[in-house]
Amino acid sequence: MTINRSDFEHVISVLVRHMQKFLETQFGVPISNPEPAIKDLEQIDLHHATAVIALGGTVSMLVVISLEKSLLSYLLDEDLKKNGISIADTERSMFEEEFTAELLNVVLGHCTADLEKNPNKVTLSPPAMISQAKSIRRPKDCLFINIELNTPQGQMEVDFVGPRELFDTQLNLIYKAEEMQ
Numbered sequence: 001m002t003i004n005r006s007d008f009e010h011v012i013s014v015l016v017r018h019m020q021k022f023l024e025t026q027f028g029v030p031i032s033n034p035e036p037a038i039k040d041l042e043q044i045d046l047h048h049a050t051a052v053i054a055l056g057g058t059v060s061m062l063v064v065i066s067l068e069k070s071l072l073s074y075l076l077d078e079d080l081k082k083n084g085i086s087i088a089d090t091e092r093s094m095f096e097e098e099f100t101a102e103l104l105n106v107v108l109g110h111c112t113a114d115l116e117k118n119p120n121k122v123t124l125s126p127p128a129m130i131s132q133a134k135s136i137r138r139p140k141d142c143l144f145i146n147i148e149l150n151t152p153q154g155q156m157e158v159d160f161v162g163p164r165e166l167f168d169t170q171l172n173l174i175y176k177a178e179e180m181q
Helices: 005-027 069-082 089-117
Strands: 036-039 043-045 049-057 061-067 122-124 128-130 135-137 142-151 154-163
Touching: 005 069, 005 089, 005 122, 005 142, 005 154, 049 089, 061 069, 069 089, 069 154, 089 122, 089 128
Parallel strands: none
Antiparallel strands: 036 142, 043 135, 049 061, 049 122, 049 128, 061 154, 142 154
């Protein structure tokens, strides 16, 4: 496994910046105080819609992105209204899942341009949607790096799942790529 601290911090910054910019410019939804926090949690409690993205290259980790129902409903309703589409109530859950995947695909697409500028390669998988899950338990030797993106319409959480040995007792990232190879 390879983890490079500056690449890891860059990935967090790029992902949060593009998510914030996309929600503000496309939907008029401001995000307040998106600050990362490394937490020694036992589990991540998932919101209404959740996707998992795999990072590869110099930052091998999982990213779990979860949206509260109120935020997802607002974003979907705005998108449907903007495109002049109406849906039956029976189709709503299908549209929510598809919309979430598409929204994250667009944001990840915007991220790739910034990530490609970095000489160290970081790759992103397409989002894989998780249905019916309420939480993700922490694997034995992992930590969660949690970023709460708070909006007036609801919350989105971005959690990075990484190996515990990357962090010191104060939960600071300590290893560089050459130390992990």
